[in-house]
Amino acid sequence: MSNLQRLLTWLLYGAALLALLPVFSFVALWVQIFLLAGLIGGLLRTRIRWNRMSSFLAVLATSVAVVVTGMQLTMAEVALPLVQMLCILLAARLASEKTPSNMLQTFVLSLALLAASSLLTLDMIYLIYLALMVLILSTSLVLLSFVHVDPGMALTASALKGLRVFLLVIPATTLVLMVMLFFVLPRTPTPLWDIVGQEGKATAGMSDQVRPGSFSDLAGTGEIAFRAETVELPAQQLYWRGIVLDEFDGQVWRRSNRQPREQFNSGGGVGHEVVIFSEPKSDSYLVALDRSDRLQGVSHRFESDGVFVRQRQDYKRTSYRTAGWPQGTASLDQGSADFYLAVPETLSPQVLQTAAAIGNENLGFAERIEQLEGFFLQQQLSYSAENLQQTNTPLATFLFDSRRGYCEHFASAFAVMLRLLDVPARLVGGYLGGTYNNFGKFYLVTENRAHVWVEALNDKGEWVRIDPSRLAVNAEQAFSASVAARSYLQNLMDALFHSWTRRVLNYDVQQQFQLLRETSGKLALLRRIQIPLSSIVVPVVVFLFIITAVCLRRRGTQGNGLLHSYLRQVARCSGLKRLPPELGLYQLAALSGHPLCREFAEYYGAALYGGKKLEPDVRQRLRDIVRQLKTEQFVIEVALPQSLGDNRRLE
Amino acid sequence: MELLHRERVSGVIDILSSRYLQGKVKALRTAMICLLAEGHLLIEDIPGLGKTSLALGLAAALGLDFGRIQCTGDLLPSDITGVSIFNREENRFHFVRGPIFNHLLLVDEINRTLPKTQSALLEAMEEGRVTLEGVTHELPDPFMVIATQNPLDHVGTFPLPESQLDRFLMTTDIGYPPPALEKQIIRQGSVREDLARIEPLLSREQIIEARQFVREKITLHEKIAEYIHELLQRSRDHGTFINGISTRGGISLAAAARAQAYLQDRTFVVPEDVQVVALAVVSHRLELRPEQDHLNKKEVLRSLLKDVPVPVA
Secondary structure, three states: OOHHHHHHHHHHHHHHHHHHHHHOOOOOHHHHHHHHHHHHHHHOOOOOOOOHHHHHHHHHHHHHHHHHHHHOOOOOOOHHHHHHHHHHHHHHHHHOOOOHHHHHHHHHHHHHHHHHHHHHOOOOHHHHHHHHHHHHHHHHHHHHHHHHHOOOOOOOHHHHHHHHHHHHHHHHHHHHHHHHHHHHOOOOOOOOOOOOOOOOOOOOOOOOOEOOOOOOOOOOOOOEEEEEEOOOOOHHHOEEEEEEEOEEOOOOEEOOOOOOOEEEEOOOOOOEEEEEEEOOOOOOEEOEEOOEEEEEOOOEEEOOOOOEEEOOOOOOOEEEEEEEOOOOEEEEOOOOHHHHHOOOOOOOHHHHHHHHHHOOOOOOHHHHHHHHHHHHHHOOOEEOOOOOOOOOOHHHHHHHHOOEEOHHHHHHHHHHHHHHOOOOEEEEEEEEOOEEEOOOOEEEEEHHHEEEEEEEEOOOOEEEEEOHHHHOOOHHHHHHHHOOOOOHHHHHHHHHHHHHHHHHHOOOHHHHHHHHHHHHHHHHHHHHOOOOHHHHHHHHHHHHHHHHHHHHHHHHHHHHHHHHHHHHHHHHHOOOOOOOOOOOHHHHHHHHOOHHHHHHHHHHHHHHOOOOOOOHHHHHHHHHHHHHHOOOOOOOOOOOOOOOOOOOOOO | OOOOOHHHHHHHHHHHHHHHOOOOHHHHHHHHHHHHOOOOEEEEOOOOOOHHHHHHHHHHHHOOOEEEEEOOOOOOHHHHHEEEEEEOOOOEEEEEEOOOOOOEEEEEOHHHOOHHHHHHHHHHHHHOEEEEOOEEEEOOOOOEEEEEEOOOOOOOOOOOOHHHHOOOOEEEOOOOOOHHHHHHHHHHOOOHHHHHOOOOOOOHHHHHHHHHHHHHHOEOOHHHHHHHHHHHHHHHHOOOEOOOOOHHHHHHHHHHHHHHHHHOOOOEOOHHHHHHHHHHHHHHHOOEOHHHOOOOHHHHHHHHHHHOOOOOO
C-alpha cells in the first residue's frame, strides 16, 4: 500500500467518524452494532480472506437492514430512519474493499450522513464537524484523483509539502463560500420541513393554573425558560408577565375567558425593546416584561388584561419582539371591577374573620394594602418550598397553621384577602428576575424563577403590582438562594449558545431582510458622502497600474526566480558560498561538466540572450533540473572561458 | 537547426589543427573568427613558429588565393598594390596587380616597413579597394590580411601606431608547440608540401555566405550590448590604460563574439562569447600608462573581465 493510499484510508475513517459522531447516540442499538461490525470488518479487511459466501452474506445483511429501516419510514418519522439507512450503507462501504470508487462513495455517504444528522440535532459543535468534513473531503478528492490514475502512486515528502497549500486553499474557499451562501440563500419565514425538536417537553415552572398547596415539594428545575435580549434593567422591574388568573374556586386559581376591557397607558416613560427567545414549552402564553403592549414575531392574540396567547401551539424555540413599559399602567373600564371581587363560598371562617377584622369601609386603597401587609408581617410567614402540608383549606393552613409556603400561597392568600377587603385583585403568573449575561446582553431566566404575584386595582382604577412573597420573614434569603451564581465560563458558553441559536438556527427570511436593509442602509450612507470622481478614478488607476506592474514584474522574475534557484543550487553543489558574478551560464556548465547544467544553460540561455520565450514545458523541465541538482555534487574551478584554445595543449 | 556552413567551417579548423597545423588551434580559431567577422589578424610572435604555414594551410583549406609580402625597410607601397607598366605593343599603361590582390595576404613583419607603406596597406585593408593613378581597383572578396610582427624586435622597426593597430580585428600568438609535438615536427620536417595538397573544404561563395550569415543572422541581444558597453566603460575608467577601448573596439568585440557564437553553433551571442574573444580583440588596442608599464596587459584585461558581472536578469 503506497503512502498515498494509507493517507487516504486514514482520511476515510476520519470522515466516517465525523459523520457518525453526531448521530451515533440517536440510532438504534442494532444499527450501532452494524456500524461497529462494518468498521472492524474494514480495518481487518486486509487480514481476512473473504470468500464468495461471506461477501454474499454481507450484501444480504446490508440489504435486509436497509429494507427494515426503510419500512420504518413514515411521513411523521423521516429523520431517524433516513439516518439509520445512511448509517447502514456507510457501514457496508467501510467494510468493503478500498477501491477509489468505493472510497468516493464512502466520502459521499459520510457527507450525506453529516447533513442528515442536522435533522436530529443541531448543536454548535456541528460547525466544527462541518469545517473538518470540508477539509477532509477536499483533501481526499484531490488525493483520490491521484490514486485513481495510478493506484501505486507514492508522494515524496516534498511533493506533499507542495500540495499542502493547494489542499488548504480549496477548503478555505469552500468555507468562505458556504458562509456567503448561508447569508444569501433564500429562506422561508417558517421552516419548510419542520423536524427538529418535534418532541415537545412540558416543563415545570409557570403553569396555567395556580393550586396552592398541591405539591408538598416544589423543586424548580434549573432549565432555561427563555432568554430576553434587552438592556440591563433595575432588579425591581424584572417581572416577566405570563398569565393572569382571575377565578378562584377555593382550591385552584384559573383563567376565565371573560376579561373586562382595559386601557393601557404606557406612562410616557422609557420603553424597552425586549427580544425574547423562548425554549420549547407546553403552554401557549407568551412571556413579556411587565407590562408590554405589543408583540411581534409570533402570531398571537392580545387579551385585554395584557396577556399574549399564542394562536398556534408548537413545541419549538420561538423568538419574538416586545415593547416593555415598566412605568406603564393599565386601567380597568368603569363598572367591571366586580369581576375581580368574586370569592369562593368555601373559604375558611378564619380567613373571613381576619378580613372582617381588617376591613373598614372608610379606608382607602393604600391603607387597606398597608393593613393587609401588616397582617401578613404579623403572622411571621416564612417562604419555603419544602415539607409543606397538604390540606383542603390551603389558605387557612398557610396563614394560621403552618405559616410556611411559597409564592403561590402568598399570592393567592393575599389576593383572596384583598377581594374580601373589597379591593379588586388577580393573580399574575410569570418569572421574577433573571441573570444578566454581559457577553450576550440578555437575561437568562430559568424555570426555577417562575413566580406568582398579585395585581390590585387602586382607587383610580389602575392595576398595581404587589408581590406578597416579599412579606415573608425570610424573603431576602429565599430569593437570593434561588439565584444560583453562574460562573464566567458558564456565562460565556451561554452567550455563545444563544448567538448560535439566534444567528444560525433561527436565521430566517426576516433576519435576511434585516441584513439586507442594514446593508443597503449602509450603502445609502456611503452614497450620500460626496466623493469627487477623480478621487475614485485615480486610486483605481493607480491600483490597476500597481497590479499590472506587479504582474509584469512577476512574469519577469518568474524565470528569474528559476535562475536564482538554479544558481543557488549550483553554488551548493560545488560547495561555493556564492558563484562569482562574472561566470555566465555556459561557462558554469562547462566548468561543472555536468550534463544537467549544460541542459539548463542551453534552454535558459536561449531565452535570456536569444530572445526565445520560455515555454511552460521547458520551464517545467528547468525546474526539474534544479530539483535533480539537489542531490548532485561537483567541483568548479572558477575561471573565465578560454575556449579559443591553448596552443600548448594537444587537442 | 544547423547554422549555415558551420559544419564545414569547424571542419576546416578540426582538420587543420589535427593533421597539418598541430599546436596552432588557438591561432587557427582566431584566424577563422577574423575571417568570419570580416576582420584582419595580427600575429605577434617570433619568426619560425609556423605563421606562414598557418596562412598557407588556411588558404588551401578554404580554397583562397594566397599572397605574401615580406616587409623590409625599403618596401614601397607600389610593391604591395602593384604598378602600371607601359606596354609598348599596345601603346598604353598596363596595371600589374600587386600581392594585395589575393584573398589571403600574409604580411610578414609589418613593423619593419616604412610608415608610408604600412599606411597604404592598412588603408587598403580598411577600404577594400586600391586607387592608383585615379583608377580604383576593388580588392577580392573575401579579403583578409594576416600580418605578423616580432614583439621583441625593436631595432630598425617602425611600430604600428595605435590608430593603425585598431584596424586589426584580433591579435594572437602562436607559441611553441608542446615538446612531444615539437619532436614529431622536427622528425617529419616541414609540412609545406602537404599543405599544398589540401583539398579545399569550402568554396569562396560559401565563405561569403557564412560571413553574411554571421553578420546578419547571429543575434546580439541588448543585454550583450550592455555587457560590452560596460566592458568599454570600465576600461575607460580603469586608470591603468592611457585610453579605454574605442567604439570601434566595441564594434569589433561584437563582430568577433558573433563569429564565436557561430562557431559554437548558436544563433545568439552569450557573454561567454565576448569573454572568449575579448583578450584577442582588445589587447592590442589598449596601451598601458607609462607608470603601469610593469603590468601584464593581458592580466589586467582578465581582471577587468572578472569585474564585470555577466547579465543574467
